[in-house]
Amino acid sequence: MRRALVTGVGMQVPSRIVTNKELESLVDTSDEWILQRTGIRERRVAGPDETASSLAIVAAKEALDRSQVHPEELDIIVVGTVTGDMPFPSTSCLVQAGIGAVNAGAMDVGAACxxxxxxxxxxxxxxESGQSRNALVIGVDMLTKFVDWTDRSTCVLFGDGAGALMVQASENGDRGVLKTVMLADGTGARHIEYPVGGSKYPASGEQRTPAKGLTMNGSEVYRFAVTAMGDACCRVLDEAGYSAEEVDLFVPHQANLRIIQSAQKRLGIPDExxxxxxDRFGNTSGGSIPIGLYEAERSGRLKPGDLVLTVGFGAGLVWGANLIRW
Ligand SMILES: CC(C)(COP(=O)(O)OP(=O)(O)OC[C@H]1O[C@@H](n2cnc3c(N)ncnc32)[C@H](O)[C@@H]1OP(=O)(O)O)[C@@H](O)C(=O)NCCC(=O)NCCS
Known part of the structure; x- marks a missing residue:
């Protein structure tokens, strides 16, 4: 069977670190509250010249270098983002131009975190279908440019970042992406949204601005996340014929340490x-899982042959999980 094998990783985050302490001067919050409720200590915040594509391009180049693939060999670029440079063209097209992937198609996937x-x-x-051989998969978001910096219930949660994986066709091996589940419940759309700048509330013209930034019902999303994380993990493991004990590394979406721990508990996976x-990046949305995979591999916690379980959830509502033989 042909599988999609991960052959290289890359990441990029803005250099500016914003600590919880620094946020105390912006909104009525405290380092203690943020740390206790979320596990976040600091996050990276983009400067005016940084965009989703500028981070993605750096991450993409690193993943290409590490896998020793030339940009011209790419046949598809898939970018998961909801905070692209602009509504159109797609961020993936900006990446395609930025890295010189002259033979690649490019598409964005809008599934938030x-x-x-x-x-x-x-x-x-x-x-797997034979349509592509060399794919670049990027997760990137820049939510700090979309939050309302006067809303303490959301602005403390997010950070910016990009992660990239080079994924290549591998014949008859047992390594690669084994299974994915993708789930959605659009009836929960109102629980996290950024309504401005689309066809409902265009950025120009007679716009009524319903909110200054993204809005979120934190407790509703928390409840959803706790169930969704565990459900997606159990389902992907079950469909692929594995158990949680066989997972070498669990790389969950990094939104909140308490949500991660509840999924961990349900699966019975030990801390190590x-x-x-x-704690270092906050919630980087689409960037969170590939940045986690990057750091895990670069620090030696993820080795070829390891069974990796990823899981994510976010605005939509959407959730899902991948099982990968690294
Ligand atoms: C947002 C979140 C951390 C809030 O934690 P919580 O324990 O549920 O806290 P609550 O919402 O119950 O708020 C408790 C109190 O803290 C206050 N509060 C909210 N943000 C605060 C902040 N940054 N600093 C200090 N106090 C804050 C609230 O106003 C509330 O005060 P009140 O009781 O006087 O009304 C938590 O709900 C969460 O993580 N939800 C999921 C969010 C998420 O993952 N979103 C992204 C999806 S990809």
């Missing part, structure tokens, strides 16, 4: 097999 899960499924399915970096 599950954007990378969905994007990896698109790329691996294209590879759970990857956590929410």
């Amino acid at each position: 599950a954007g990378f899960i969905y994007s990896l499924c698109v790329a691996s399915s294209l590879i 097999r759970v990857f956590v970096n929410v």
